[in-house]
Amino acid sequence: MALIRCPSCNKRTSDKAKQCSHCDYVLAGRSKEELSREKERAQQRKKEKLLSQSMLALLIxxxxxxxxxxxxxxxxxxxxxxxxxxxxxxxxxxxxNRVRLLMNKRER
Ligand SMILES: [Zn+2]
Structure with missing residues (x-):
């Protein structure tokens, strides 16, 4: 059994598991392309969340x-x-939030 990174939540999960034990993302039967697309989507979601949080912080x-x-x-x-x-x-x-955004970009 090996540990892989879940493309959806970026946490470690077993490569034998049918779905991620953290976020329930289904891993079984996915192509490499689907997995990398999901990873991109997850990073985009994270980026948007960080952006709206930093706007709120600036507003305060x-x-x-x-x-x-x-x-x-x-x-x-x-x-x-x-x-x-x-x-x-x-x-x-x-x-x-700006630092986290930069780190999120570097992970790509
Ligand atoms: Zn996950």
Missing amino acids: AIAAFAYIFLEQPHEDSWYAKISYSLLFLGLLWFLV
């Missing part, structure tokens, strides 16, 4: 920045703490 950061810029909340207030945290987290999440 922009909203927090706009709030700080326009309302200028007092530094000790809860509003300031929350908006600065959101700004930081939004930017961090955005950066993490």
